[in-house]
Amino acid sequence: MIIKKKDTVLVLAGKDKGKKGEVKSVNPGKNKVVVAGVNMISKHTKPTQNKQGGIIQMEAALDASNVAVICGKCKKAMTPKVQVSADGKKVRVCRKCNEPII
Numbered sequence: 001m002i003i004k005k006k007d008t009v010l011v012l013a014g015k016d017k018g019k020k021g022e023v024k025s026v027n028p029g030k031n032k033v034v035v036a037g038v039n040m041i042s043k044h045t046k047p048t049q050n051k052q053g054g055i056i057q058m059e060a061a062l063d064a065s066n067v068a069v070i071c072g073k074c075k076k077a078m079t080p081k082v083q084v085s086a087d088g089k090k091v092r093v094c095r096k097c098n099e100p101i102i
Contacts, residue, residue, distance in 0.1 A: 001028040001064060002080055002092065007101075009067040010077040011038055020070065024059065032061035073099045 003009065007023045021035040041060045047053030068077040071094040080092040080101050092101040 001026060001031070002082070003033055003064055003067065003069060004092075008070045008072070009033070009035060010070055011035065011062065011066060012068055012077075013066040014039065014062065023067075026064075027061065030061075031064045033064050033067060034059050034061050035067065038062065069101065071096060071099065072102060073097055 003023060003026060005023055005026055008020060009023055011017055011019050011021075016038045019038050021038045023033050024036050025034045027033070036059065039060045039062050040057050042055050043058050044055055045051070045053050069080055069092075070077050074094060074097040076094075076096045078095045081095055082090050083093050085091050093099070094101060
């Protein structure tokens with residue numbers, strides 16, 4: 001999966017289209033990402049011995065195809081390409097400015 005944890009992404013589709021946020025978690029098996037402050041849902045929780053019940057707000061997962069990585073240098077949204085560097089390591093590179101994504 002090209003999107004990694006702590007990447008800054010732009011939401012391309014859905015109710016939060018146009019919002020930016022940091023990736024909190026990635027699920028490559030289901031091709032899903034959780035972005036901080038985006039795709040908020042209300043979860044109804046039952047009271048237990050330790051926790052009080054009620055309605056809590058939490059982020060739901062988005063499909064990875066609905067987000068684009070924002071380059072740290074040129075600040076443009078894009079899908080990064082993967083290149084093999086001189087020492088044989090795979091590096092994610094911005095398609096717009098050809099700078100590595102950190």
